[in-house]
Amino acid sequence: MREDTPDDSLTRAPIPRRTIALTGADGFLGRNLVGLLEDDDRVGRIVALDVEHPSTAGRKTRFYKVDLTQPAVDARLAEILHAEGVDTLLHMAFLASPTHHGAWAHELESVGTMHVLTACRERPVRKFVLWSQTLLYGASPSNPNFLPESHPLEAATQSRFLRDKVEAEEAVGRFARQLPSTLVTTLRLAPILGPTVNNYVTRYLGRRLVPTLLGFDPLVQFLHEVDALAAFKLAVVRDVPGTYNIVGDGVLPLSTVIRLAGRAALPVPHPLAPGLARALWAAQLSEAPPPFVEYLRWLCVADGSLAARELGFRPAFSTREAVLDYASAQHLRDARLLRPLPPAVPQSAP
Amino acid sequence: MTRRVLGDDPFASPEPETPAEGAARKPRARRSTNPPPAKTAPKSPKPSLPPPAKTAADTAAAPDTAAAPGPDVAGAVRMLEDALERVLAARDTPEAREALGRLSSKLTPGAGALAATQDPQRGGELARDTGDFDVARELFNTSYYLRQWGRVAMRDRFEEVDDFGYDxxxxxxxxxxxxxxxxxxxxxxxxxxxxxxxxxxxxxxxxxxxxxxxxxxxxxxxxxxxxxxxxxxxxxxxxxxxxxxxxxxxxxxxxxxxxxxxxxxxxxxxxxxxxxxxxxxxxxxxxxxxxxxxxxxxxxxxxxxxxxxxxxxxxxxxxxxxxxxxxxxxxxxxxxxxxxxxxxxxxxxxxxxxxxxxxxxxxxxxxxxxxxxxxxxxxxxxxxxxxxxxxxxxxxxxxxxxxxxxxxxxxxxxx
The missing domain is CATH 3.40.1130 (Glycerol-3-phosphate (1)-acyltransferase)
Known part of the structure; x- marks a missing residue:
């Protein structure tokens, strides 16, 4: 397990043990990060904030039941931040998949972020890390093949699911300008794929017939779940304020991804697609609302070179390896050798 | 003799695989509940991310999370090895070959079809052993066509393209x-x-x-x-x-x-x-x-x-x-x-x-x-x-x- 020699660890200066707080600690990222941080001796205490107790919590973790959709949650959060002496706050209370409960999602993501930031203004933390997504750039025919971090977030007009997240990121940007003493790191993650993660992308590729747009084959980009966690760990360990695209190496045409996943594409002519997507979404038969059809048509691929330079993040899995790793687990699920992924249910319905 | 259907659970019928069933299920089920960080540890190519330093005190303090699955995995691996040895010993019998083909076709799309092309006599044996009904059922099963499709679908493309999509x-x-x-x-x-x-x-x-x-x-x-x-x-x-x-x-x-x-x-x-x-x-x-x-x-x-x-x-x-x-x-x-x-x-x-x-x-x-x-x-x-x-x-x-x-x-x- 250990890479550094005993001598190395002896000469190393003692590092003060930090307290790390996570919102959304029972989400996929939160749960696994709690497990990772439990093993890290630089972390003294983990403060898990969610409505459910994360199953990975160990002896270092202290769980607080916090519902970000409640009106007075900011005072309670500030109280917790103060009582625990929180050094770094990871804000990850976002939905990984679109939901039909749009109003509740808005309360959780947009308003919930406001509450978290209010608490951080009342009782400042040293570092604030935000989970964001490269999807927020929006898929558009005028996108360059690799979107830099400076590109505007244009997805806000397309979908409510994405608009809430854009609002959250903008609020965090304002917070970073107003409180320069707090290090704010925003990680924009590419869609996550891997053997254990369950989100709308894995369910989309898990279909026997995967709907695509006839004649359109955009290049897509994925991030392996292990790399996603590694990026957050890096952001916790290193002090690098700023916004970073966290993406896997390489791109693949969507059709190749579907073939590598062992699926067959079901091409739909693009003039029919919005109506069909609306009908399927209304019937709760699809993974994502109609605006996501744009991502099957146009490019939305981000440039991860800044994260490599500044954050030192190098993905262990390329896009292709992430797809293959996901596919090997999915094949086992298909043959009922692994427990199938549960369908999409919001963790707490309104 | 139990009925053999190609679309069914690959571990269902013949004798050589029966012990492997329990063995195969256990580690895989464990994998699904385990957090993926377990995967990072053997890879750990990133010098930037120091692996979680596990001291003896750490493992002693949390024996229920770290130590418990150990003997379970070793036992499962041993059972799998035994099963594999038995399969290898009996691989010349048509039953074993067929079972192996079915197993691989279930796990990787197209591999079963590949096995069929390598062994031209297999098709005949299959029809004799399983009966027309099962062959028909296989042909009407969508996963059969998906496997065939998986085999031919990648023929005109590389698995990797360059940054701008050139293939x-x-x-x-x-x-x-x-x-x-x-x-x-x-x-x-x-x-x-x-x-x-x-x-x-x-x-x-x-x-x-x-x-x-x-x-x-x-x-x-x-x-x-x-x-x-x-x-x-x-x-x-x-x-x-x-x-x-x-x-x-x-x-x-x-x-x-x-x-x-x-x-x-x-x-x-x-x-x-x-x-x-x-x-x-x-x-x-x-x-x-x-x-x-x-x-x-x-x-x-x-x-x-x-x-x-x-x-x-x-x-x-x-x-x-x-x-x-x-x-x-x-x-x-x-x-x-x-x-x-x-x-x-x-x-x-x-x-x-x-x-x-x-x-x-x-x-x-x-x-x-x-x-x-x-x-x-x-x-x-x-x-x-x-x-x-x-x-x-x-x-x-x-x-x-x-x-x-x-x-x-x-x-x-x-x-």
Whole structure:
């Protein structure tokens, strides 16, 4: 397990043990990060904030039941931040998949972020890390093949699911300008794929017939779940304020991804697609609302070179390896050798 | 004997696998509940991410999480090994072979079909053993066709493409057609190919012509066939082709890149040979009467790019493409109706149907001029006056070569 020699660890200066707080600690990222941080001796205490107790919590973790959709949650959060002496706050209370409960999602993501930031203004933390997504750039025919971090977030007009997240990121940007003493790191993650993660992308590729747009084959980009966690760990360990695209190496045409996943594409002519997507979404038969059809048509691929330079993040899995790793687990699920992924249910319905 | 159905649980029937069933389920089920960080530990290639330092005290303090699965896994592995040994010992019996084939076909799509092709007698045995009903059931099972599809679906593509979506295997499938057009149909002559440097970034600035843009494909074929370094050309394609179904996806896989400053700069910084057609759609849409008259050279984006990246510009003139598929009728009204920049109206195209897309066998000449190295600092890219002047100089160079080549030509068909 250990890479550094005993001598190395002896000469190393003692590092003060930090307290790390996570919102959304029972989400996929939160749960696994709690497990990772439990093993890290630089972390003294983990403060898990969610409505459910994360199953990975160990002896270092202290769980607080916090519902970000409640009106007075900011005072309670500030109280917790103060009582625990929180050094770094990871804000990850976002939905990984679109939901039909749009109003509740808005309360959780947009308003919930406001509450978290209010608490951080009342009782400042040293570092604030935000989970964001490269999807927020929006898929558009005028996108360059690799979107830099400076590109505007244009997805806000397309979908409510994405608009809430854009609002959250903008609020965090304002917070970073107003409180320069707090290090704010925003990680924009590419869609996550891997053997254990369950989100709308894995369910989309898990279909026997995967709907695509006839004649359109955009290049897509994925991030392996292990790399996603590694990026957050890096952001916790290193002090690098700023916004970073966290993406896997390489791109693949969507059709190749579907073939590598062992699926067959079901091409739909693009003039029919919005109506069909609306009908399927209304019937709760699809993974994502109609605006996501744009991502099957146009490019939305981000440039991860800044994260490599500044954050030192190098993905262990390329896009292709992430797809293959996901596919090997999915094949086992298909043959009922692994427990199938549960369908999409919001963790707490309104 | 138990009934065997190919679509069922692979571990259901024969004896050799029965002990493996429990063994196989356990570690896999464990994997699904385990957090993925367990996977990072053996890989851990990142020096930046120090692995969780586990001291003896740590493991002692949390024995229920770390130590408990240990003997379970070892036992499972041992059981799997035993099962495998038994299978290997009995692999010559048809039952075992069939069971193995079914197992692998379940786990990897197409592998079962592969096993079937390797063993021609298997099909016969299968029918005898399982009965017609099961064969029919197999054929009506969708996963059978998905497996077959998984086998053939990747035949025309690589599992990896480059950053801009170029797929070498896909291009190789089209290469015979391009070679035929290059060698036999248009009998392309190339002049001055030595003006293209063998290494480093270079932008080939060419005139655009013909209702169907074959000139880009032939420019790439010329570099591939005639240049000593066999350089690959990446064309910067107009936005509009990416709005069409099929056209954008296929040209992207052949190496076209959407024309914008960010893409071109990234390509040139990686040392690529970029093909630029500054006239854009205006060059394609112009009528036959205006043949070999260069249109406006964009807004000088290619000059700014060359200034910023210090790239030499090679002026390229392509003669013959105008006659291959000439635009004979103005298409303004029809184009507005269809919402496209122009509609190719050649002497043959809409009138003869798809057959009309066949280009005329004119004689082509591709001339590469002296490279134009801009001795200006990168900041000069913001000087609009300078950019305009350089752009005009490049345009007149290409127009001059075009006029000379067209005047020298005695016949459209024979050169």
């Amino acid at each position: 070498a295997r896909y291009e190789a499938r089209w290469r015979p057609l391009f070679d035929f057009l290059y060698d036999r149909w248009w009998r392309v002559d190339v002049e001055g190919i030595e003006n293209v440097p063998s290494t480093g970034p270079v932008a080939l600035v060419a005139n655009h012509s013909g209702a169907l843009p074959w000139d880009g494909v032939m420019l790439a074929a010329a570099l591939r066939k005639e240049h000593p370094a066999k350089r690959q050309v990446r064309w910067l394609a107009e936005d509009f082709i990416f709005h069409f179904p099929f056209l954008g996806a296929y040209s992207n896989r052949l190496g076209a890149v959407r024309a914008c400053q960010e893409n071109a700069e990234r390509l040139l910084r990686s040392g690529a040979c970029v093909g630029v057609f500054p006239e854009g759609v205006k060059g394609l849409a112009k009528l036959y009467a205006e043949r070999y008259r260069l249109q406006r050279f964009g807004r000088g984006g290619h000059i700014k790019l060359a200034l910023r990246t210090g790239t030499p510009l090679v002026p390229v003139t392509i003669v013959g493409a105008e006659e291959a598929s000439p635009n004979v009728l103005p298409s303004g009204f029809l184009a507005r109706l269809l919402g496209v920049p122009y509609v190719p109206l050649t002497p043959t195209f809409p009138w003869l149907g798809p057959l009309g897309l066949l280009p005329a066998p004119s004689k082509w000449t591709i001339h590469f001029g002296e490279p134009l190295v801009l001795d200006e600092p990168p900041s000069a890219a913001d000087d609009e006056v300078l950019v305009g002047r350089l752009n005009e100089r490049l345009r007149s160079t290409i127009q001059g070569t075009l006029d000379r080549c067209v005047a020298k030509r005695r016949s459209i068909w024979r050169g």
